[in-house]
Amino acid sequence: MTTPFPSIPAPSDGTPPPRELVFEGVGVDLAGVSILSDVTLTLPQQRIAVIGSNGSGKSTFARLLGGLVAPTRGRVGIHGHDLVAERKRVLRMVGSVFSNPDAQIIMPTVAEDVAFSLRRRGLTREEIARRVTATLERYGLAERADAPAHSLSGGQKQLLALSAVLITDPALIVADEPTALLDGRNSRLISSLLLDEIPQQLVLVTHDLELAARCDVAVRFEDGRLFEVDDPAPVIARYRRDLG
Numbered sequence: 001m002t003t004p005f006p007s008i009p010a011p012s013d014g015t016p017p018p019r020e021l022v023f024e025g026v027g028v029d030l031a032g033v034s035i036l037s038d039v040t041l042t043l044p045q046q047r048i049a050v051i052g053s054n055g056s057g058k059s060t061f062a063r064l065l066g067g068l069v070a071p072t073r074g075r076v077g078i079h080g081h082d083l084v085a086e087r088k089r090v091l092r093m094v095g096s097v098f099s100n101p102d103a104q105i106i107m108p109t110v111a112e113d114v115a116f117s118l119r120r121r122g123l124t125r126e127e128i129a130r131r132v133t134a135t136l137e138r139y140g141l142a143e144r145a146d147a148p149a150h151s152l153s154g155g156q157k158q159l160l161a162l163s164a165v166l167i168t169d170p171a172l173i174v175a176d177e178p179t180a181l182l183d184g185r186n187s188r189l190i191s192s193l194l195l196d197e198i199p200q201q202l203v204l205v206t207h208d209l210e211l212a213a214r215c216d217v218a219v220r221f222e223d224g225r226l227f228e229v230d231d232p233a234p235v236i237a238r239y240r241r242d243l244g
């Protein structure tokens with residue numbers, strides 16, 4: 001049985017619930033230590049930057065949305081669905097990418113790795129092949145379809161990781177420092193894909209304040225707490241000032 005997220009009334013007229021992330025008194029303890037506490041906010045914006053000092057809790061926030069850590073306290077709602085009560089459904093709605101695409105490669109070849117994301121979805125072999133071909137073409141990897149995934153360049157590997165996520169058509173993309181290991185050209189490629197092209201809601205954890213400035217809202221964490229949420233320009237300006 002599913003429990004409707006309390007702050008979002010179940011739509012009675014068939015309209016979909018709002019495309020927003022809702023946190024109500026969320027806390028995360030790991031190994032008995034409080035890592036995040038008292039996080040309460042609503043994020044309806046499409047592109048959400050998450051910034052803050054090292055160890056402030058940004059990745060934990062991202063991991064929470066990706067289902068990799070569970071809230072110890074409070075409730076998380078993703079597009080009207082409760083992260084805990086509707087875990088299986090919510091996890092299918094969220095796709096995560098990280099700094100190191102090597103850690104996300106599962107299958108030997110590029111095409112197999114992208115196809116792996118569609119397992120257990122009840123699709124025919126032909127439908128999977130059709131979607132894989134379309135996705136690889138869309139993201140410029142078609143010529144490398146049969147290449148060993150680990151032979152790709154760093155930028156291509158990150159494109160592969162993103163392709164493997166986007167082929168499932170998630171509602172929310174969570175990207176934790178996706179450009180940190182890339183050179184300038186590949187960093188621009190991945191960031192313009194994330195920020196300018198995909199229609200999904202995006203949570204982008206980044207130390208790159210120029211990327212954060214291109215988002216619709218910035219969320220700043222410090223010491224495991226929400227520090228502020230506002231338009232990116234003032235949040236970034238204050239953060240720069242605090243960094244000295």
Ligand SMILES: Nc1ncnc2c1ncn2[C@@H]1O[C@H](COP(=O)(O)OP(=O)(O)OP(=O)(O)O)[C@@H](O)[C@H]1O
Pocket residue numbers: 030031033035052053054055056057058059060061
């Ligand atoms: N599994 C864990 N067990 C115990 N402590 C953890 C665990 N994961 C993270 N932490 C601690 O939680 C705090 C927040 O970590 P987190 O990775 O969320 O920070 P961050 O803001 O992403 O940092 P950075 O910018 O350095 O990547 C850190 O002090 C970290 O050491």
